[in-house]
Amino acid sequence: MSDVDKGDIIVLLNKIGKLLEIKGESPFKSRAYFNAAALLETLSEDMGTLIEEDRLKDLKGIGNALNKKITEFYRTGRLEYYESLKKEYPESLLEILNVPGVGPKKVGTLYKQFGIKTVGELEYACIENRLTELPGFGEKTQKKILDGIKQYKKYQGRYLYSDAYGQAEMIIDHLNTLGCIDKLEIAGSLRRKKETIGDADILASSDKPNEVMDAFTTGKYVSDIIEKGDTKSSIYTGLGIQVDLRVIKPEEYPYALQHFTGSKEHNVALRHRVKRMGLKMNEYGLFKADGTNVPVSGEAGLYRAIGLEYIPPEMREDMGEIEAAADNNLPKLVTDKDIRGIIHVHTNYSDGKCSVEEMAYRARDLGYSYICITDHSQSAFYAGGLKPDEVLRQWEEIDKLNNKDFGIRIFKGIESDILPDGSLDYPEEILKGFDIVIGSVHSNFGMTEKDMTARVVKAINNKYLTILGHPTGRLLLSREGYSIDMQEVMEQAAKNKKIIEINASPYRLDMDWRLLKKGKEMGILFSICPDAHNLEGLEDMKYGVGIARKGWLEKDNLLNCMDADSILKKCKRE
């Protein structure tokens, strides 16, 4: 037995697909590898079982050849075909594909003609002015590649949702001052509320596209213009984020909005469906075989015209939403308004900036009916974790505030470290005084998956733990989560009726939305928590709601959609 898991197989298939593109194989062959990888991604069944029972080949998209290759890799941890492919086209070529403006064909040519294998070698060749010697490569291409490398090295091409959203909003505000725009909206992964964003897409409808494009490319936020056309222009903002603006005719708006919201996978699946219906779909319309357009009213009308319920943008990831929409079986997604209260807030007792009272007042003003204060526990010395006597002092203060009855209930909580041995950070007599105990891992990240899973599982089995905080500890774009078996964690949480946090901080958004749907099916209750350290942090709740929506959650799946009394009842220990 090797320790290959599904993620390893997906990575391998994608790598093979890309190397085949670089090699110049049939695009349909490489696509077969990408399709298989995407298929496995949506699969919740255990890979081991599937392979042992020889049911892999029953999946639509996996034939004889892929079945054999996946099985070989799963059993031995090695795929001979891939090893020989790597001898021909080294793995390091894949990194070059991340440079904007460089695709598989160019990588292939550069490798065959110049032996360029890395981003660094490519940069050097550009500086040496050697690229222009190649047919099909000119002065401008070389400059574009050099700019692309600069961009890639600076930011690796991805941004936090919150950063990208801020830039897009600024541009929308600027364009809204024009008089000639009919409709204007954010599209793309930003509209789908992905946790990180490659670029921001904005869609406008206007009868005067040139005026709109001129305004877009001359705004104060522009640091560089990448391209400028009648229907599409792209710029880099001061933060280095690429923003694409598309301008279309007003009558094309619903079709274009759907198209440019994506995801690519959702749209491919949708077009397959549309094709089977004898229709054709693109950003300009929905067409019958004779070429006449099917008129629709809005994006919802477009989905209706192809026999589907309206699919909210957050769900458009080809994770089963099309099938659910065809069966009129889409969930009624949670909204910001469903959230009744805030859990997971730090104050100046530990590493927060504000007092209990200040945080509570702001939460009240934001319309919430309760707030649960959860400062760090005593072992978190780096964050000023609370010693038992400080806990008692905070409880007194909370009791006093609650007696004033100023329009919001304050719960006593703690974000207790889950210590390396899996225990919580206070003796029982302190733990039992909290209304809510969030348990989080803040130390010893380097444990093996087995040990880390055991550590967290032990905490989940502790009767004083209410909520498992940021379950992987990841920091988006900067720190990988610790290795942990989330399947096991979710099973234990379901069994022990423990709540799992959706940390709404835009730096975390942990747990990952891709796991939420599964957790929901397992009957797990989640809680959207801002992990706020100041007043502004309370407004991060909206990011968590977006992630919950991506994970198909409804208000009944969320602890903090309950009222204050129900929460206390829910969190009461036997």
Place this chain on the structure above:
DNA sequence: GCCGTTTTCGGCCCGACTGTTTTCAGTCG
């Protein structure tokens, strides 16, 4: 490399912009 109310062979989703081209390939979404 996969698949079949169009098919066991010949298809496989669709279009804009750029650059290097005299009609198109590559990249991107």
